[in-house]
Amino acid sequence: MLANYGYKDGSGDFFITIDTDKCNGCGKCVAICPARVLGLITDESDPFRDIPVVAVTEEHRRKIKYSCAPCKPTVGRKTLPCIYACQPNAIKHSW
Amino acid sequence: MAKEFWRWKEYNWKSPDKDWKQAKIITAGVDVGSVSSKTAIMADGELYAYSLMRTGSDSPQSARKTIDWAMDGTGLTLDNIHYVVGTGYGRVNIPFSKKAITEIACHARGANYIWGQSVKTVLDMGGQDCKAIKCDDKGKVTAFLMNDKCAAGTGRGMEVFADLLSVPIEEMGNLSLSLDKEPEPVSSTCVVFAKSEALGLLRQGWSKEKVLAAYCSAMAHRVFTLLEKIGVEKDFVITGGISKNTGVVKRLETELKLTALPKPPQYDPQLAGAIGAALFAKALVEKEKR
Ligand code: SF4
Ligand code: SF4
Numbered sequence: 322m323l324a325n326y327g328y329k330d331g332s333g334d335f336f337i338t339i340d341t342d343k344c345n346g347c348g349k350c351v352a353i354c355p356a357r358v359l360g361l362i363t364d365e366s367d368p369f370r371d372i373p374v375v376a377v378t379e380e381h382r383r384k385i386k387y388s389c390a391p392c393k394p395t396v397g398r399k400t401l402p403c404i405y406a407c408q409p410n411a412i413k414h415s416w
Numbered sequence: 417m418a419k420e421f422w423r424w425k426e427y428n429w430k431s432p433d434k435d436w437k438q439a440k441i442i443t444a445g446v447d448v449g450s451v452s453s454k455t456a457i458m459a460d461g462e463l464y465a466y467s468l469m470r471t472g473s474d475s476p477q478s479a480r481k482t483i484d485w486a487m488d489g490t491g492l493t494l495d496n497i498h499y500v501v502g503t504g505y506g507r508v509n510i511p512f513s514k515k516a517i518t519e520i521a522c523h524a525r526g527a528n529y530i531w532g533q534s535v536k537t538v539l540d541m542g543g544q545d546c547k548a549i550k551c552d553d554k555g556k557v558t559a560f561l562m563n564d565k566c567a568a569g570t571g572r573g574m575e576v577f578a579d580l581l582s583v584p585i586e587e588m589g590n591l592s593l594s595l596d597k598e599p600e601p602v603s604s605t606c607v608v609f610a611k612s613e614a615l616g617l618l619r620q621g622w623s624k625e626k627v628l629a630a631y632c633s634a635m636a637h638r639v640f641t642l643l644e645k646i647g648v649e650k651d652f653v654i655t656g657g658i659s660k661n662t663g664v665v666k667r668l669e670t671e672l673k674l675t676a677l678p679k680p681p682q683y684d685p686q687l688a689g690a691i692g693a694a695l696f697a698k699a700l701v702e703k704e705k706r
Pocket of ligand 1 (some may be wrong): 353354355357358360377388389390392401402403405
């Protein structure tokens with residue numbers, strides 16, 4: 322399942338997409354994320370899944386544009402830590 | 417007491433010809449939303465009874481009330497129900513439920529039951545938020561997107577307007593469609609700002625109908641951008657309370673150039689979440705048995 326978290330407002334689209342079929346629940350992105358935007362949860366949208374899955378935490382969903390800003394400088398932007406940490410390539414950012 | 421224009425009809429139903437005593441598995445889905453609470457009781461995976469009422473200030477109590485009302489006159493007690501799944505905004509606060517599952521999963525599953533396996537896109541316009549969901553022919557979610565930030569396309573937003581304009585909530589949609597010509601769009605869809613904007617428009621001499629039309633079309637546009645992002649595939653259906661507001665639905669359909677499947681006569685699309693939850697409950701009973 323493609324789980325999209327975030328919002329769209331006057332300044333653009335700010336979504337983090339987790340491909341829950343690819344996410345193996347290893348938690349590496351959670352450990353590396355400096356802003357605690359990501360967290361492991363029991364997948365309440367898939368009651369038959371046995372392993373945890375990553376999601377954007379409730380408190381950051383309305384403000385990820387700002388939460389992620391330190392990882393996204395306008396110049397000299399590198400691979401995002403969360404994306405770098407995720408071996409199965411389960412994370413995407415829309416901006 | 418002042419008339420409460422936002423108030424909609426609460427009701428319950430039970431199957432006239434089914435007998436729960438004949439069923440092997442009885443399950444219930446309880447959907448405690450921010451505006452309404454719903455319970456669906458299913459006997460062997462078929463809808464047996466339900467109720468729909470307003471959520472009170474206390475979620476556990478609202479959950480209890482709605483399941484009691486669904487069981488009313490059936491002879492059922494909680495002990496007869498093998499598994500209860502909770503969903504909706506207040507899902508973690510339902511003392512008698514065994515498991516909580518998101519509205520996203522439950523609405524997709526419920527829509528699959530109500531409309532059949534051709535459903536690929538579900539738009540849930542609930543009380544507090546609005547969700548676009550894609551699913552497969554089994555009703556399993558393949559993608560979802562939520563509007564986490566604003567009340568456009570939500571029941572809360574509509575209630576604010578019903579009250580502001582003194583128009584009963586059930587009549588808002590049709591009233592907004594009674595104009596010959598669509599008004600120019602309002603600049604804001606945010607309920608907080610729209611309220612003062614609407615008051616300004618009324619003061620300028622806009623009719624209620626015109627204000628409603630402008631607001632419904634702004635809401636529809638907001639929801640459209642959400643759906644556009646995830647991609648709409650046929651068949652498309654709308655669940656949740658706002659599915660009954662023709663003013664928003666018609667305008668959304670025009671923008672999408674796609675019509676939502678009509679609601680089957682025997683079901684209320686507001687029950688999709690509760691039905692989905694009850695179906696998951698059945699699958700979970702079967703899983704435990706294995
Ligand atoms: S971009 Fe940075 S702050 Fe945002 S989720 Fe990734 S690691 Fe966390
Ligand atoms: S690093 Fe990738 S696979 Fe591991 S928990 Fe995060 S999203 Fe899932």
